[in-house]
Amino acid sequence: MVDISPEMTKSDALKLEYRIKQLPANKKLSKLLREENEMTIKQDLQSLQKEIKALGMKMEKLIAAVEKGETTKVAKKTSVKPVEAKTTNRTLAKKAPAKKKTVQPTATDQLLNIIKRSKKGVNAATLMTKTGFDLKKVRNILQRTFKQGKIKRVEKGIYIEA
DSSP: OOOOOTTOOHHHHHHHHHHHHHSOHHHHHHHHHHHHHHHHHHHHHHHHHHHHHHHHHHHHHHHHHHHHHHHHHHHHHHHSOOOOOOOOOOOOOOOOOOOOOOOOOOHHHHHHHHHHHOSSOBOHHHHHHHHOOOHHHHHHHHHHHHHHTSEEEEETTEEEEO
């Protein structure tokens, strides 16, 4: 599409207007949105460029500070004599007992525990309400544990521990 320019004649402008009016609305909107996105991308890139320059300046300052710090440390190290370590008999302090990590039961374990506690058996709807899982997740777990032989079906849709 041709952009408007000051060199356009009236005839060119009318032709352009006609071509724009002939375009469907969605193409006009997509062109406007594309231009808007290009503008925001340019702005984002400019702000990133400024941030990168600022980080570069900080890096230069840090490097200069480190170089100054290293030269003073080297000078100090050469003037200090090393001290020999003295050995002493100390009793080792008892360490605090390590905290036990609480392991969250898996979704399968949660369903199996509910099924084990029931005497008559449990259906998928009950498992959904007790665990908060959606129907798809409950059914997938039931199918997997049934194939593994951990549960069995008493009736259609009722499961008990195997």
